[in-house]
Amino acid sequence: VKTPNFNALADLSTPALVIDEDALLRNIDRMAAEARGAGLCLRPHAKTHKCKEIALLQLRAGAVGIACATIAEAEAFSGAGIGGILVTSPMMGSDKFARVAKLNREGGVTVVVDHVVQIEGLLAHLQPDDPPLAVAVDVDIGQNRTGVTSIAHALELARASSDSPRLSFAGLQGFAGHVQHIIDFQERKAAAANAAEKLRKVAGALTSAGQPPRLISGSGTGAYGFDATGPYNELQVGSYVFMDADYARIVDEKGNALPYAPSLFVLATVVSINRPGEVTVDAGTKALATNGPTPFNFFGAPAGAAYRFAGDEHGIITFPVAQQGPTLGARLLIGATHCDPTVNLHARYHVFSGGKIGRWNVLARYEN
Amino acid sequence: VKTPNFNALADLSTPALVIDEDALLRNIDRMAAEARGAGLCLRPHAKTHKCKEIALLQLRAGAVGIACATIAEAEAFSGAGIGGILVTSPMMGSDKFARVAKLNREGGVTVVVDHVVQIEGLLAHLQPDDPPLAVAVDVDIGQNRTGVTSIAHALELARASSDSPRLSFAGLQGFAGHVQHIIDFQERKAAAANAAEKLRKVAGALTSAGQPPRLISGSGTGAYGFDATGPYNELQVGSYVFMDADYARIVDEKGNALPYAPSLFVLATVVSINRPGEVTVDAGTKALATNGPTPFNFFGAPAGAAYRFAGDEHGIITFPVAQQGPTLGARLLIGATHCDPTVNLHARYHVFSGGKIGRWNVLARYEN
Numbered sequence: 001v002k003t004p005n006f007n008a009l010a011d012l013s014t015p016a017l018v019i020d021e022d023a024l025l026r027n028i029d030r031m032a033a034e035a036r037g038a039g040l041c042l043r044p045h046a047k048t049h050k051c052k053e054i055a056l057l058q059l060r061a062g063a064v065g066i067a068c069a070t071i072a073e074a075e076a077f078s079g080a081g082i083g084g085i086l087v088t089s090p091m092m093g094s095d096k097f098a099r100v101a102k103l104n105r106e107g108g109v110t111v112v113v114d115h116v117v118q119i120e121g122l123l124a125h126l127q128p129d130d131p132p133l134a135v136a137v138d139v140d141i142g143q144n145r146t147g148v149t150s151i152a153h154a155l156e157l158a159r160a161s162s163d164s165p166r167l168s169f170a171g172l173q174g175f176a177g178h179v180q181h182i183i184d185f186q187e188r189k190a191a192a193a194n195a196a197e198k199l200r201k202v203a204g205a206l207t208s209a210g211q212p213p214r215l216i217s218g219s220g221t222g223a224y225g226f227d228a229t230g231p232y233n234e235l236q237v238g239s240y241v242f243m244d245a246d247y248a249r250i251v252d253e254k255g256n257a258l259p260y261a262p263s264l265f266v267l268a269t270v271v272s273i274n275r276p277g278e279v280t281v282d283a284g285t286k287a288l289a290t291n292g293p294t295p296f297n298f299f300g301a302p303a304g305a306a307y308r309f310a311g312d313e314h315g316i317i318t319f320p321v322a323q324q325g326p327t328l329g330a331r332l333l334i335g336a337t338h339c340d341p342t343v344n345l346h347a348r349y350h351v352f353s354g355g356k357i358g359r360w361n362v363l364a365r366y367e368n
Numbered sequence: 369v370k371t372p373n374f375n376a377l378a379d380l381s382t383p384a385l386v387i388d389e390d391a392l393l394r395n396i397d398r399m400a401a402e403a404r405g406a407g408l409c410l411r412p413h414a415k416t417h418k419c420k421e422i423a424l425l426q427l428r429a430g431a432v433g434i435a436c437a438t439i440a441e442a443e444a445f446s447g448a449g450i451g452g453i454l455v456t457s458p459m460m461g462s463d464k465f466a467r468v469a470k471l472n473r474e475g476g477v478t479v480v481v482d483h484v485v486q487i488e489g490l491l492a493h494l495q496p497d498d499p500p501l502a503v504a505v506d507v508d509i510g511q512n513r514t515g516v517t518s519i520a521h522a523l524e525l526a527r528a529s530s531d532s533p534r535l536s537f538a539g540l541q542g543f544a545g546h547v548q549h550i551i552d553f554q555e556r557k558a559a560a561a562n563a564a565e566k567l568r569k570v571a572g573a574l575t576s577a578g579q580p581p582r583l584i585s586g587s588g589t590g591a592y593g594f595d596a597t598g599p600y601n602e603l604q605v606g607s608y609v610f611m612d613a614d615y616a617r618i619v620d621e622k623g624n625a626l627p628y629a630p631s632l633f634v635l636a637t638v639v640s641i642n643r644p645g646e647v648t649v650d651a652g653t654k655a656l657a658t659n660g661p662t663p664f665n666f667f668g669a670p671a672g673a674a675y676r677f678a679g680d681e682h683g684i685i686t687f688p689v690a691q692q693g694p695t696l697g698a699r700l701l702i703g704a705t706h707c708d709p710t711v712n713l714h715a716r717y718h719v720f721s722g723g724k725i726g727r728w729n730v731l732a733r734y735e736n
Contacts, residue, residue: 013463117697146642271458272482
């Protein structure tokens with residue numbers, strides 16, 4: 001990563017969420033090329049960025065649409081004119097079913113289900129003149145979070161979707177969230193193969209039963225390299241746009257890191273310098289997600305610097321006492337280590353490329 | 369806590385941030401009575417709730433104003449008509465100084481400093497016709513985060529404030545953040561006494577030097593009972609309105625818990641029930657702060673239930689297999705265990721009292 005132009009960032013009030021646009025664009029292009037090379041569709045997960053501008057860049061690079069985690073995200077992206085939306089979490093509640101029906105009517109959407117009660121709920125809110133709602137069956141391929149756990153259950157839901165004139169059976173989703181962050185290459189490869197095999201069996205059984213899945217969606221940034229061999233025909237990768245620090249530990253067979261660069265930072269200001277060997281900055285747990293590795297990647301801090309959280313609005317940067325510490329008012333870029341929840345803490349991105357700064361909004365933070 | 373009326377919550381889209389208004393009001397009244405009884409002013413910390421309506425309730429119960437952690441919070445509360453604002457974090461940056469000067473001009477504000485460079489920065493943005501800006505000196509009484517670490521430094525800043533016609537020296541702030549969560553009573557008492565003694569020495573030295581501090585602000589929910597003996601003349605307590613789970617472990621000399629009840633919850637919906645002994649709900653790390661105890665306080669879950677985080681949008685509730693699990697679509701109230709950062713994840717509170725639901729906005733999430 002090149003050294004950022006801090007002058008361009010001088011006018012920002014801190015803490016501020018900052019994107020290195022060049023790194024972002026390289027990440028987007030690289031994943032698009034990987035998917036093309038593997039002959040797979042790309043439907044990037046927009047829960048990572050919650051950002052219209054980034055979704056549009058992904059679509060321009062060849063994505064067939066985006067994945068969303070919530071109906072609120074789907075509404076926000078659809079409202080921004082983005083199509084090809086798949087909501088990847090099963091939903092419950094008449095409020096949610098009504099919102100799905102409305103979105104299907106107005107912009108189109110595909111949703112996943114893992115229980116017939118969800119299908120019944122959706123049907124209760126679809127109207128006779130609505131376009132058929134595309135429904136994919138969510139399959140639990142080892143993450144143990146959502147999804148059907150048997151072929152019989154998958155077939156029941158596929159048939160219920162196919163049999164209703166108000167629904168269309170779109171296919172299958174299987175997300176191996178438990179695989180993505182396994183560090184050891186062989187172990188990760190075996191876990192990915194095991195998850196893929198579960199999904200392949202379900203897909204085969206449904207095809208044999210006359211319910212062939214058109215869509216087989218899944219995978220993630222840590223395992224997409226294995227998943228090109230199927231049964232997936234599209235990738236739901238998300239984190240590659242920003243690159244979580246955790247993924248930096250993941251290497252391929254030859255020990256090479258994934259070909260994506262960190263592009264997401266939090267700009268902080270040094271606000272207190274009264275103690276030797278450390279300074280206090282104005283970015284704490286309300287600016288940087290705490291459920292990832294402790295931030296370790298800095299611009300503007302001395303060599304050997306380390307960060308620790310010091311409350312909602314504060315962090316402490318320690319450095320070897322022999323080093324000259326940052327001055328009062330100095331600005332640091334702190335690499336975000338868990339990107340999705342860090343983004344969710346901010347209303348806006350500040351996007352820098354050379355000396356220019358752009359502003360992009362973060363959509364669909366919880367509002368309800 | 370009484371069992372909530374789930375019917376009143378049926379129309380909310382989940383995850384939703386929910387306040388038990390009766391518990392909130394009892395907490396507010398109790399702390400107001402404690403401060404009155406101790407002869408101390410109460411300036412509750414609004415970083416906890418970021419909510420105009422709650423601040424107004426605190427003022428109505430007798431608070432002299434509110435404390436804010438950021439200038440953005442101060443701007444939002446001042447814009448909502450609330451006065452008596454103290455910003456408790458030293459700031460750096462001409463953008464921040466300009467915002468302080470503007471707020472001082474328009475609604476009035478007191479800020480803290482811990483370095484003469486901050487005073488110089490503020491002076492550069494104050495205009496001749498502005499009312500004097502009230503400046504308090506932040507003293508490090510053992511938290512090692514911000515504040516001056518010597519009497520000489522405190523005196524330098526007090527004099528610099530007193531000597532400038534554009535500033536007024538308001539007094540001292542000392543926040544013993546390191547004391548509030550110490551579980552053992554005697555240990556907590558000793559740590560609070562140690563911190564208070566540091567502040568008392570600074571206050572005494574400044575008085576002797578002709579710079580008597582009018583304001584001596586500090587303390588928190590875990591230690592306010594000790595701090596009534598001074599040198600504090602006002603309490604900055606914040607968490608008591610919602611009661612972090614961690615504070616439930618804190619007891620007085622007789623083993624009694626603090627007299628405040630949990631009032632903050634996240635309403636979640638069961639979205640997947642395909643695995644024995646557990647269900648998946650739609651509240652994860654984007655709905656509940658992860659840097660506190662794991663949520664353990666539920667309404668709507670079987671006896672013996674436990675929660676674990678399962679991603680940004682999901683949590684898993686496990687329960688004894690012999691128990692009947694929650695049904696698909698069932699709603700649970702999950703007690704927030706670290707309230708300040710949980711509030712910061714949501715745009716809105718849903719406030720229930722009996723069968724009625726009100727909506728209050730969360731202000732000043734990072735926007736910059």
